[in-house]
Amino acid sequence: MDFNGKVAVVTGGAHGIGRAVSLGFARHGARVVVVDRDAEAGEAVAAEIGKSAIFRQADVTRAADVEAFVQAALDNFGAIDCFHNNAGIEGKVAPTAEYEEAVFDAVMGVNVKGVFLGLRHVLPVMIRQGRGAVVNTASIAGLVGTVGMPAYVASKHAVIGLTKVAAGEVGPQGIRVNAICPGPIATRMVQDIAKQVSPNNPEGVEERYAASLPLRRYGTPEEVANLVLFLCSDLAGNITGAQYVVDGGRTAVPAGIS
Numbered sequence: 001m002d003f004n005g006k007v008a009v010v011t012g013g014a015h016g017i018g019r020a021v022s023l024g025f026a027r028h029g030a031r032v033v034v035v036d037r038d039a040e041a042g043e044a045v046a047a048e049i050g051k052s053a054i055f056r057q058a059d060v061t062r063a064a065d066v067e068a069f070v071q072a073a074l075d076n077f078g079a080i081d082c083f084h085n086n087a088g089i090e091g092k093v094a095p096t097a098e099y100e101e102a103v104f105d106a107v108m109g110v111n112v113k114g115v116f117l118g119l120r121h122v123l124p125v126m127i128r129q130g131r132g133a134v135v136n137t138a139s140i141a142g143l144v145g146t147v148g149m150p151a152y153v154a155s156k157h158a159v160i161g162l163t164k165v166a167a168g169e170v171g172p173q174g175i176r177v178n179a180i181c182p183g184p185i186a187t188r189m190v191q192d193i194a195k196q197v198s199p200n201n202p203e204g205v206e207e208r209y210a211a212s213l214p215l216r217r218y219g220t221p222e223e224v225a226n227l228v229l230f231l232c233s234d235l236a237g238n239i240t241g242a243q244y245v246v247d248g249g250r251t252a253v254p255a256g257i258s
């Protein structure tokens with residue numbers, strides 16, 4: 001994969017999957033705009049990459065922030081070739097019958113409105129350019145239900161819907177839009193979920209879940225980054241409107257008898 005001369009923008013680029021994607025794009029020659037609400041960690045990722053990266057602090061739920069990082073990419077690097085629309089939050093683990101309305105709104109705000117605003121402000125740039133590739137981060141929670149995570153599951157199903165609509169709209173202009181569906185990946189997010197499920201023994205939750213996966217382990221952020229880079233690369237030139245799992249076999253084999 002060769003991203004020399006290309007410009008990549010990554011939201012949620014300060015931690016976890018977005019961090020690995022930012023570093024991966026840079027390693028393959030791209031100039032990178034790292035976007036996150038966490039300024040300290042985001043600046044650190046840009047510094048680790050060096051002069052071919054900038055950091056922009058943004059809350060993806062705010063249109064003005066999104067417009068500002070899009071403009072920063074254009075002002076500094078002149079184009080947006082690849083966009084990883086990735087920032088997301090998990091919300092609380094609680095049954096639908098008890099789920100707090102404010103938490104539901106917060107999850108939908110980041111995971112759905114945030115992804116929409118990214119598309120809303122990046123696609124016009126790509127349409128003007130006549131080229132571009134977008135990868136939206138959904139989840140296997142966008143394909144199947146997860147008990148106790150109604151907002152997260154609804155939000156990730158919505159990300160897949162937004163992906164399909166955008167792919168149909170901008171395909172004629174040579175722009176591809178795909179979604180990725182990670183399973184459990186070793187980042188802060190899954191640690192937070194495990195802590196909510198079992199505050200006294202989060203490691204036990206992770207161990208049991210990992211043991212139930214066909215590959216018997218969580219994925220790494222780098223393994224997800226490999227898929228994102230592939231989908232943004234010319235190697236994926238005929239792929240659009242699709243969703244790809246990277247989940248250690250979770251959705252293929254939901255449960256085993258043992």
Ligand code: NAD
Binds near residue numbers: 016
């Ligand atoms: P993470 O918490 O390590 O990273 C998420 C990043 O998004 C953080 O840097 C955070 O500061 C940023 N962010 C959150 N809200 C934001 C906002 N409003 N504006 C700007 N930035 C914001 O978690 P991760 O696991 O790397 O998650 C990345 C994406 O992958 C998310 O969309 C998540 O839902 C998805 N995902 C993760 C897993 C997993 O197992 N880790 C599985 C499936 C999907």
